[in-house]
Amino acid sequence: MLRLVLLLACCALPSFLYAQFSVRGTVRDAESGLPLTGVSVLTESQTGITTDTNGRFVLTLSAPQTLQLSFVGYQPRRIAVTATDTLLRLQLVPVALSLPEVIVRGYESNRTLPETAGSVGVLNTRALRRFSDASLVPAVNTLPGVRMEERAAGSYRLAIRGSQLRSPFGIRNVKFYWNGIPFSEPNGNTNLSLLDLSALDRMEILKGPAGSLYGAGTGGTVLLSSRQQAPLGVQVGVNALGGSYGTWRYGAEVTSGYENGLVQAQVQRQQSQGYRQQNAFDRTFANVWSRFEVSKARTLSANVYYSDLYYEIPGGLTRQQYESDPQQARAGSVDTKAALLNKTLGVGLIQEYRWNDHWQNTTSVYGTLTQFENPVIFNYKINAEQALGGRSVFTYRNEWLPGYDWSLVAGGELQHGFEASDTYENVGGQPDSLRYNDKVTTMTYLFFGQAELELPAAFRLTAALSYNRLDYRFLRLFDRLDGDLFNTHRSFRPVVSPRVALFKKLHERLSVYGSVSHGFSPPTLAEVLVPGGSLNDSLQAEQGLNYEVGVKASPAEGWYLELTAFRLNLQEALVSYTGADGITRFRNTGATRQQGIEGLITYQYQDFGRWVEGLNTSLAYTFHHFRYGAYVQEGQNYEGKFLPGVPQQGVALTLDFRVRGGWYLNSTFSHVGRIPLDDANQDYADPYTVVSARLGWRYNRARWYEAHFFVGGDNLMNQRYSLGNDINAAFGRYFQPAAPVSFYAGTSFRLK
Template sequence: MKPYLRFFFFSLLLSFFLLPGLTLAQTTINGQVLDARTKQPLEGVSITANSGEQSISSSQGQFTLSADEAERVTLTLLGYKSQQISLTNNRANLRILLQPEATRLQEVLVTGYENKRPLLETAGAISVINQSVLQRFDESSVVRAVNTVPGIRMDERAPASYRISIRGSSLRSPYGIRNVKLYFNGIPLTEANGTTSLNTLDAANIGSIEILKGPTASIYGAGTGGTILLESRRAAVGETQLQVGATTGSYGFRRYLASVSTGSAKSNVLVQYTRQQYDGYREQSAVDRHVLLVAPEFYVSPKHTIAASIIYSDLYYELPGGITKEQYDQNPRQARGGMFGSVAQNASMNQDGFNFGLKQEYTFNQSWQNTTSIYTLHRFRDHPFNTDYERNTNLELGGRTSFKYKTQLGSIATNYTFGGEVQRGLEAARTYDNIGGQPDSLRTDDEVTATTGFVFGQAELELPSNFILTLALSANDTKYEIDRLAQATSGAAYTYVKDFKTVLSPRVAVLKKLSDQISAHASISSGFSPPTEEEILTSDGELNEDLEAEKGVNYEAGVRGYTLNNRLSFDVVGFYFRLSETIVSQQQVSSVAVFRNAGATSQKGIETALSYTLFDDPEKALSLFKVLGSYTYNHFRFKDFTKGEADLAGNEITGVAPHTATAGLDLATKLGLYFNLTANYTSEIPLNDENTIYADSYFILGSRVGIRRNLGNHLNHLAFEVFGGADNLTDQTYSLGNDINAFGTRYYQPAPDRTYYGGLTLKYRL
């Protein structure tokens, strides 16, 4: 670890443990009022005691009220639901979360770029997936929900085997998630080696998703693909709820859930267990996954919050492998065959994982705030693949700290954000010959140390005439050290070090509020993405010593807002991304993916999202009628790219569909009945760099219908939901997760045909 990273890491640990946890004296009624969704302070809240005394919350949401005889207080603010708090057990350090009214929800607040601003005031291409979108589907995965977002494509090459592309970034991802950074409750899921195991989470763990498209290195470190921020579900204030549920469906799909959640002025806790099993549509595609999530938040004082995130997962899933076009047309349910067939070799993933993160937020005063987290992960993998057998153990430590400072530069309100992040992982990796699903002769024995870190700074200036200017810069550093302890071919031990030079990544963005409902934004940002460990150390044991980091510059401009009496929302973004030293992948004879730099690419596109609410009135018989849609156009081309003797400059970028579109319909009634319909279209996709083979376009439909109700009378605290649905109603034969540049033309990973599911959920509110 470099000296400045070591200093930063220890400074981060000290800042976490030494920040004061001050509490206020309990001689008066005092506390802080926050938005229940964003946890941002609310100014101007009226606090009225039942004895008549009144107070108003400050810009930090804090209030003090002298009312010795008061037994309760009522809080009111325009746009929020009024709330009454009993003072029987506590009169000091109250933390009160106000729920927005339905009309307030139309202006979405986001945490992207750590500014926690309304989306209308955020200069960047950000898409938000909330509970209403996640619950349109069966919660077996988040794939279908994510694919409703323009500019995003999420693949499932096999059940629980995910791949995410933001603006075409799966070019270097034949499997797994790379070049996209993920956080869960503010704590990195992406490891120091550049990979992310999203399958350690269950879809039910997720309450919301924010997707930041394009280079976001100014705040979230190295990357050219984008950043995804996941937040867990949270109970409403004053609610304690027990929940159990079960779902069953086609091809042996079974899913079970049990959770308890509670929310109060002093804490919010979620404990959730899920199990998902699936026999599989294809041969060798079964899944068995257990996930336990414990996510508590404790509001020590109006100034101090401590939160934890504990995830344990036990995951097994089989890998059917890619098949040829002839096999795909003949029988899409078959697995890869032959000498190294998936069934014969028991190709599968076996993984136990434990993630633990601890985070605190502390507000020193109205100007200064700090958020600091420390985290660790332990992962154990035992994988028979088609051509080899891998056993890996990984241990990682990391931390992140971020300071915010609010001030005035004359008449200009200014927000500064600065801090850093560091991760260090040690992996013991062994590969063996695979003989019928059992490890045989040792091929390689490696110890891999990955260290990555960055420091960042950002300034936001609220200029006259409703302009907001953002200036940001980060310095990113990555290093891999590979100690080869044994190798079957040579037997010689050696050490290889790949140290990438520190790279500065700037970002400049400007936003103009055209009105209270419409804003326009533009930005220029630079991205830097070093190869992952798996791209340098391939599964055949070879070292890819010549591979260099990608670098790119992204230009984008967009407009978003609401119109037609807030019924119509729209978000339109155009972008141009120039990428150099582009990393591409290709399979060898042994089906091992190898990587190399391929000159440059030019990526241009338009992303649009629309939503129109005809009416939304819970008191009417038909309480909700809403339509939504999105469309993405990609004009992605190779530049200066040769492959052998062939000049491929001007070819379409492999694995990217030029056109994708989504449309949806939501209906709900006062009685609790609901209906969701979702349609997806994807155009032809080039499967090789030469553009001689394309996957067919496809159009699929999915629907869900159900009823949610309280039982009433003596069981007023008991609610239920009965639901059923179908996917691929059009019964299309299509491939979701194509293997690009596959050896032997095994490009296709067929998705299931028409499938059905149904389930029951019970909730008991204490």
């Protein structure tokens, strides 16, 4: 009997030992090499584990079997393991996140897009790089309610719900942040063309005066983000692109990924001769970005960038000039070498600190130094500028009843700017006799707070407000023309801007919301200090109430729908006009009534079959019915007239295919309705349709290198249109002709 027991024990011992084998593994993104946190690793008995912050897992198995790996945004995978597979290095192939899975960061609640009580547009890395990488314009214009223009190569204008009324050039009435640091200048301008697209990983747009956490602004808020993670080890990448009209783009990047962070350094050069006369572009951009989790409680980030920007200004054309020879520059632009030169060095530091599961703080500080030159037809301006600022946000989250969360956000922001400005005569594109010598100081600050409360019956209430103040001090030390020296202080009355929103989840796939918000936007420095030298200190801040309701739905797998209706009643709206001397000035209009409907439908499908790996398509529709209220100027009554510069309708359709083997095709169709060009609505820009496409191939050896080749074309229907019209221009010089059909080809190579 004893011998039988021993024999059975010896037979069972190998099985017992075999049952105790452990499997360790790491799961990474197949494209980027980044570790994936939270991947579900299940056994055949449906027990298992999720990967940790480094993408690692450990399982003890009783027998050889097949593991199932799954993670949101990635293709699931099955892998057979035995006792010899003690260390697994696994990869999951990413698929494009559908919009219902995208996290919105703008309201500090980190909720998905369908659960956000506001209209938000989000562009991730793939959406930003669907086109030639040389411009942000086509990517941004795929969103409803948002319109970006490019009057000259690199001269961006961004309109969120018609806010381009105030932007003859540059971006105003829209606040920008980059990695949580204010990127808009203290004086209200934003030089977005300083940045290269390669530095951006994500763009989030809060539409209308809904960004109470970001202070003054009736147009909206834009949040830009850099890369947040990198694969372990060092990666070196190079890229190059060539295209029509002398376009060249090339650069290099080095990224070093660590268990707790990353360091990324890059340099990018972009040049173009442009389609028109006096339309060249040249920018060198360098950026070092780092982010490290130095402890479980603290994360530190640093951002340093330098941009050397030069672009020429061809100027506006009359309709007759536009139709006869759209490549010509405005008379005088070539002789005076009209252009913009901007050299900016920026440094920013960010600390995120988590005291516990409830309390968190994010604080950032920054500084910039700028050398600015702007030769135009009527003068030559040279500025030396500096800016300092910071922002701090405290967040508290907890439950007020079991299952019902509430949160509180509070903080402040401060920006200080100084500008030493010399204005000269422009003689042949060179500064000559000094006209004016000015010193301008800007101080702006805001305090903000927001409370969010989850209620029974799937309701959620949000209440927010901000306290905003802006001060200018103008000191004129020299005036050659009339000797009118001044020392003026202009302070805009502090304003409290509230926002209240109510969200209701009707179904797991259906939600509705409504909000009321107040917007406040004082004049920028460029609007107060007229380029001709005078001071327009009579301008008032524009203010208004915005009413908005929306529906968000995911009716079936892969589908997402969003419909928003809004009305903005704006008082003292600022609008630009250009005099016979070519100088752009601003005036308050009295009132505007801006109402509209914006819709978005997206569909994403994966694994069509043997050849097609995936399809992504979106349809964005914009209807804006914007009219003047009470507005009388120089004896003319413009009440009921359409706001100039705002198309009434716009459509953008995207269709992207991914084919197995690394091939893809991106195509875009966009249509813009006719655009009124003056307050009286006597002149209009014609409607136009633009079609673009990009064909590419990616070859990815995940452990070694990645190669990418692509070709594409813009304006494939060869439409004649004006991308960026000068509103209320003297002598009808409204038009800034865009390039006809153009092509490009590019490549990138990354060594891992």
